[in-house]
Amino acid sequence: xxxxxxxxxxxxxxxxxxxxxxxxxxxxxxxxxxxxxxxxxxxxxxxxxxxxxxxxxxxxxxxxxxxxxxxxxxxxxxxxxxxxxxxxxxxxxxxxxxxxxxxxxxxxxxxxxxxxxxxxxxxxxxxxxxxxxxxxxxxxxxxxxxxxxxxxxxxxxxxxxxxxxxxxxxxxxxxxxxxxx
Numbered sequence: 001x002x003x004x005x006x007x008x009x010x011x012x013x014x015x016x017x018x019x020x021x022x023x024x025x026x027x028x029x030x031x032x033x034x035x036x037x038x039x040x041x042x043x044x045x046x047x048x049x050x051x052x053x054x055x056x057x058x059x060x061x062x063x064x065x066x067x068x069x070x071x072x073x074x075x076x077x078x079x080x081x082x083x084x085x086x087x088x089x090x091x092x093x094x095x096x097x098x099x100x101x102x103x104x105x106x107x108x109x110x111x112x113x114x115x116x117x118x119x120x121x122x123x124x125x126x127x128x129x130x131x132x133x134x135x136x137x138x139x140x141x142x143x144x145x146x147x148x149x150x151x152x153x154x155x156x157x158x159x160x161x162x163x164x165x166x167x168x169x170x171x172x173x174x175x176x177x178x179x180x181x
Contacts, residue, residue, distance in 0.1 A: 006091055006092035007044060007092040007093045007094070007095055007120075007158070008044065008045045008046070008047070008087070008088065008090065008091070008092055008093070008094045008095065009035055009036070009039045009044055009045070009046040009047070009094075009095050009097070010046070010047050010048070010049065010078070010084075010088070010094055010095070010096055010097075010098075010108075011032050011035070011036065011046070011047075011048045011049075011059075011063060011067065011096075011097045011098045011125075012048075012049050012078065012096055012097065012098030012099065012104045012105050012108055012126075013049055013050060013051045013056075013098050013099050013100070013104050014028075014029065014032055014048065014059055014060055014063050014097075014098045014099060015050055015051065015053070015056050015057050015058060015059055015060065016057055016058075016060050017056045017057050018051070018056060018099050018100070019060060019099060021129045022099050022100065022127040022128065022129060023127060023128065023129060023130065023131050023134070024127055025127060027124070027178075028097075028098075028099070028124075028125060028126065028127040029060065029062060029063065030176075030177065030178075031097070031122070031124055031125035031151040031177060032063055032097050032098065032125050033062055033063055033066065034151060034155070034173045034174075034176065034177060035095075035097055035122065035125055035151060035154065035155070036063055036066035036067050037066055037173055038154075038155050038158060038170050038173055039066075039067075039158075040066055041166050041169050041170060042158050042159070042166055042170070044158060045069075045087075045090060046066075046067045046069065047067060047069035047070065047071060047084070047087055048063065048064070048067050048069070048070050048071070048098075049070075049071045049072075049073050049078045049081075049084065049098075049104070049108070050070060050071070050072050050073065051073060051074075051076075051104060052072075052073075052074060053072050069087070071083055071084040071087070075107075076103050076104045076107040076108075077104075077107035077108050077110070077111040078104070078108040078111070079108060079111030079112060079114075079115060080111070085111075085115060088112055088115070088117060089115070089117065092118075093117070093118035093119065093120055093147075094112050094117055094118070094119050094120070095119075095120045095121075095122055095149070095154060096108060096109055096112075096119065096120070096121050096122065096126070097121075097122040097125035097126055098125070098126060099126065099127050099128070100126075100127065100128040100129065100133070100134075101121075101126040101127060101128045101133065101134045101137040101138065102128050102133040102134065102136060102137035103128075105121060105126050105137065106137045106140065106141060109121055109141055109144075109146045110144060110146075113144060113145060113146065118147075119146045119147070120146060120147035120148070120149050120154075121138065121141050121146050121147070121148055121149070122149050122150065122151055122154055123138055123148050123149065123150055124150045124151050125151050126138075151177060152174055152177065155170055155173065155174055156174075158170070
């Protein structure tokens, strides 16, 4: 699956109380913010989900500032929220990032696949409390036909070429990613 700006980005449950327990949380947050900023620059539709926002709280401000579309949910699979599924069906592959890889990201990816949609998981922009759960979820997603990507792969595929006005601002996001988590 080659990505274009016709794809969609969904950041799953990057809420402060959840993020605090995630292994490598700073890097996960930085990559999600870079994806959100690039989506805004390139016109890629983006949304966030929030698990039980009344109890857990909202999306972290660093990310919320860049993604105004929010879907609250009570189930781990966001596809059980009809408004989310309608949004996801709006066109192109759905790229998932956020937390936790082995719970809400995994179940949402499998729900999107069951709905007949192309799905990718941005591995370095997802996280779990335990690295072993993160790794097991990525292996399962891959085995179930979900493309496993990195943030840099996504950004360069969205760009497609260097001779466009968005290249320099997106390249600066890529340079700001630093090293692997």
